Amino acid sequence: MPKPYPREFREDVVRVARSRGPGVTLAQVATDFGVHEMTISKWLRQADVEDGVKPGVTTDESRELRELKRRNRLLEQENEVLRRAAAYLSQAQLPKRLYPLVRELAAAGAPLRVPVAVACRVLKLHRQHYYAWLACPVTDSELEEAYLANAIFDAHREDPEFGYRLLFDEITDAGHQVSERTVWKICSSNEWWCVFGKKRRGKKDLPGAPAHDDLVRREFTAPGPNQLWLTDISEHPTAVGKLYICAVKDVWSNRIVGYSIDSRMTSQLAVDALESAVARRTAGGGSVAGCKLHSDRGGQFRSRKLQQSLWRHQMLGSMGQVGSAGDNAAMESFFSLLQHNVLDRQKWANREELRIAIVTWIERTYHRRRRQARLGRLTPIEYEAIMTTLAEQAA
Numbered sequence: 001m002p003k004p005y006p007r008e009f010r011e012d013v014v015r016v017a018r019s020r021g022p023g024v025t026l027a028q029v030a031t032d033f034g035v036h037e038m039t040i041s042k043w044l045r046q047a048d049v050e051d052g053v054k055p056g057v058t059t060d061e062s063r064e065l066r067e068l069k070r071r072n073r074l075l076e077q078e079n080e081v082l083r084r085a086a087a088y089l090s091q092a093q094l095p096k097r098l099y100p101l102v103r104e105l106a107a108a109g110a111p112l113r114v115p116v117a118v119a120c121r122v123l124k125l126h127r128q129h130y131y132a133w134l135a136c137p138v139t140d141s142e143l144e145e146a147y148l149a150n151a152i153f154d155a156h157r158e159d160p161e162f163g164y165r166l167l168f169d170e171i172t173d174a175g176h177q178v179s180e181r182t183v184w185k186i187c188s189s190n191e192w193w194c195v196f197g198k199k200r201r202g203k204k205d206l207p208g209a210p211a212h213d214d215l216v217r218r219e220f221t222a223p224g225p226n227q228l229w230l231t232d233i234s235e236h237p238t239a240v241g242k243l244y245i246c247a248v249k250d251v252w253s254n255r256i257v258g259y260s261i262d263s264r265m266t267s268q269l270a271v272d273a274l275e276s277a278v279a280r281r282t283a284g285g286g287s288v289a290g291c292k293l294h295s296d297r298g299g300q301f302r303s304r305k306l307q308q309s310l311w312r313h314q315m316l317g318s319m320g321q322v323g324s325a326g327d328n329a330a331m332e333s334f335f336s337l338l339q340h341n342v343l344d345r346q347k348w349a350n351r352e353e354l355r356i357a358i359v360t361w362i363e364r365t366y367h368r369r370r371r372q373a374r375l376g377r378l379t380p381i382e383y384e385a386i387m388t389t390l391a392e393q394a395a
Helices: 007-018 026-033 037-050 059-089 099-106 116-122 127-135 140-158 164-173 180-190 267-281 304-312 325-341 351-366 380-394
Strands: 228-238 241-250 255-262 292-295 316-319
Touching: 007 026, 007 037, 007 255, 007 267, 007 351, 026 037, 026 351, 037 059, 059 099, 059 116, 099 116, 099 127, 116 127, 140 164, 140 180, 164 180, 228 267, 228 325, 228 351, 241 267, 241 325, 241 351, 255 267, 255 351, 255 380, 267 304, 292 325, 304 316, 325 351
Parallel strands: 228 292, 292 316
Antiparallel strands: 228 241, 241 255
């Protein structure tokens, strides 16, 4: 089953369809955006329901109903956990361990089964600790290291001015057989420092490191689709404030496979653009595993949210050097075209007007009408269609 189009893309298509001129048909808009005419009609009907023009169940109401059902199911599971825990703790046998109860709840049948996450949250347990207990009990070496760390802590608490060398002497005299290096490792991991030691530098004193190495090295070529993507963020002012766009380009065909537009430049802007690209590229059964996403060292691309998205889709990150625009020149060239052809052509009264102009130029002009010399005087859509057909015939 193909994946649905991204929400932001659907909203942009509806905006363009509603604001189309008197001579522009719905079929022409569908051709410009590469979707079926009936699909746009369905989106328009749903948009009318959302705006209150026509009766029906809105997306928010459907989402609220699903959320209520989810919360009801979650409350039933939490009640089951509390009921079973009360019965388990009321028994006379000792010791009381809750990890076996979590395992029993997770292994129960469908009606009474409670996920591990829910049981651990209700019982105030850590899932990592539970899974560690489930996989393997405490080893002898871990137990010995715990006793050793406890002895070091006691010695450090008695004499806070002792460094790890003096602490090593103390615990050696107490009968522990350990190396000086092991004592340093335990002190370092627990941050047991000598009170007279030099002050440690904080994170603000260190420069921000890149999240990824430069895997591209200014080689903006790719032998096939979904192997190298470029991304960047651009901004443009309007009468009511700035509008930001984050776009993702496939180097193979120079097609903008995903984008996100918002009034704020946050990490979510980059995440939405990446998710849009993944959804559109995998809608026909494609795969993005192993694809490299190259960007600059902006905070949005170094954020934890974006790194989690890359890990979830099995993609690789790549970053250029600081202050070196040439490391992402292929993406800078696209934004230069957007600047000259759309952004700088007039003064924009509001963000909505500029947004419609941007998505119309990308989907109608850049993708389907602007021929590129690197693609053999073909548009990105024509190039992908021809190369995909040739690849299928060769296979």
